[in-house]
Amino acid sequence: xxxxxxxxxxxxxxxxxxxxxxxxxxxxxxxxxxxxxxxxxxxxxxxxxxxxxxxxxxxxxxxxxxxxxxxxxxxxxxxxxxxxxxxxxxxxxxxxxxxxxxxxxxxxxxxxxxx
Amino acid sequence: xxxxxxxxxxxxxxxxxxxxxxxxxxxxxxxxxxxxxxxxxxxxxxxxxxxxxxxxxxxxxxxxxxxxxxxxxxxxxxxxxxxxxxxxxxxxxxxxxxxxxxxxxxxxxxxx
Numbered sequence: 001x002x003x004x005x006x007x008x009x010x011x012x013x014x015x016x017x018x019x020x021x022x023x024x025x026x027x028x029x030x031x032x033x034x035x036x037x038x039x040x041x042x043x044x045x046x047x048x049x050x051x052x053x054x055x056x057x058x059x060x061x062x063x064x065x066x067x068x069x070x071x072x073x074x075x076x077x078x079x080x081x082x083x084x085x086x087x088x089x090x091x092x093x094x095x096x097x098x099x100x101x102x103x104x105x106x107x108x109x110x111x112x113x114x115x
Numbered sequence: 116x117x118x119x120x121x122x123x124x125x126x127x128x129x130x131x132x133x134x135x136x137x138x139x140x141x142x143x144x145x146x147x148x149x150x151x152x153x154x155x156x157x158x159x160x161x162x163x164x165x166x167x168x169x170x171x172x173x174x175x176x177x178x179x180x181x182x183x184x185x186x187x188x189x190x191x192x193x194x195x196x197x198x199x200x201x202x203x204x205x206x207x208x209x210x211x212x213x214x215x216x217x218x219x220x221x222x223x224x225x226x227x
Binding site: 004033035040041042043044045048056091104105106107108109 | 159
């Protein structure tokens with residue numbers, strides 16, 4: 001899973017600041033999925049994107065969270081006005097065109113700490 | 116009731132033991148069943164997946180699905196200390212975007 005690159009690996013933000021998490025999918029992959037992981041809850045789906053399109057955002061909080069996957073460049077998960085409850089590990093996964101999530105590969109994650 | 120239930124453990128076994136990890140689920144629409152391994156501070160890594168019911172074997176790992184009981188298992192034979200990790204089950208349906216639902220993971224410790 002080293003092919004999916006996430007940065008930064010660790011991010012510290014003060015309450016009220018913005019957090020930007022980046023995900024570069026594996027070469028040749030055009031589908032990206034974002035998940036949040038909390039110690040007591042496991043992996044929770046947030047959003048599924050293809051190039052320039054949001055396919056499924058049913059797991060995204062309605063406010064402060066947004067995601068994009070532009071034609072060029074990495075996918076971005078953006079959290080505005082962060083609160084302590086946003087502290088978690090955020091993982092992205094990618095899969096190839098025509099592939100299903102069973103063929104998805106995860107990155108190493110970004111650990112967000114809100115102080 | 117959560118869609119996917121998985122005992123968080125920890126499960127501690129001696130090296131060489133046969134390990135059984137399990138998940139139950141409530142959504143009868145699930146057709147794809149996956150097992151991931153996650154080492155501490157790392158991303159999940161897909162171990163194996165099965166479609167519908169039955170068994171699948173890959174080396175020391177065997178995945179079983181019993182759809183009638185809504186119960187899936189992962190068996191690890193001849194467990195090694197390097198198998199110490201968190202094991203997550205995940206499941207998805209055949210429609211829509213196939214987004215899987217994950218269990219919370221079981222922490223496995225294999226001691227020498």
